[in-house]
Amino acid sequence: MDEQVGGGMREEREALRAALGRVGVWSFALETQTAAEEREAVRRIEELGYPAVWVPEAVTSREIFSHASWLLASTERIVVASGIANIWARDAVAMANGWRMLTDAYPDRFVLGLGVSHEGSVGRRGGRY
Numbered sequence: 001m002d003e004q005v006g007g008g009m010r011e012e013r014e015a016l017r018a019a020l021g022r023v024g025v026w027s028f029a030l031e032t033q034t035a036a037e038e039r040e041a042v043r044r045i046e047e048l049g050y051p052a053v054w055v056p057e058a059v060t061s062r063e064i065f066s067h068a069s070w071l072l073a074s075t076e077r078i079v080v081a082s083g084i085a086n087i088w089a090r091d092a093v094a095m096a097n098g099w100r101m102l103t104d105a106y107p108d109r110f111v112l113g114l115g116v117s118h119e120g121s122v123g124r125r126g127g128r129y
Helices: 005-021 035-045 064-073 092-105 119-126
Strands: 053-055 079-084
Touching: 005 079, 005 119, 053 064, 064 079, 064 092
Parallel strands: 053 079
Antiparallel strands: none
């Protein structure tokens, strides 16, 4: 695969891999807290040296772009990654625009992970899986 990837893309991929680190934090627990509690929790995660925090998006969870924005604004270095942003929750243009805004505001600190979700969640949104 490396032969097919241009030098710039390879460098970008390696920089992202380094920024994410080998171990990060993924949890639905952050969103069970108030915004103020979550700010303190993610700051503590950053103080402990974790390079990344991954947050999910589900039917009953916080909207991924506003949630990521809050986490990014609450920290200085940590990478925030969606694990995952549901492709059924918004159209492709809205998804790209959300990504564009966060990567502009927080360069090298936001990773947009996309996913198809689960049949039950898609159905609750009125979609067909």
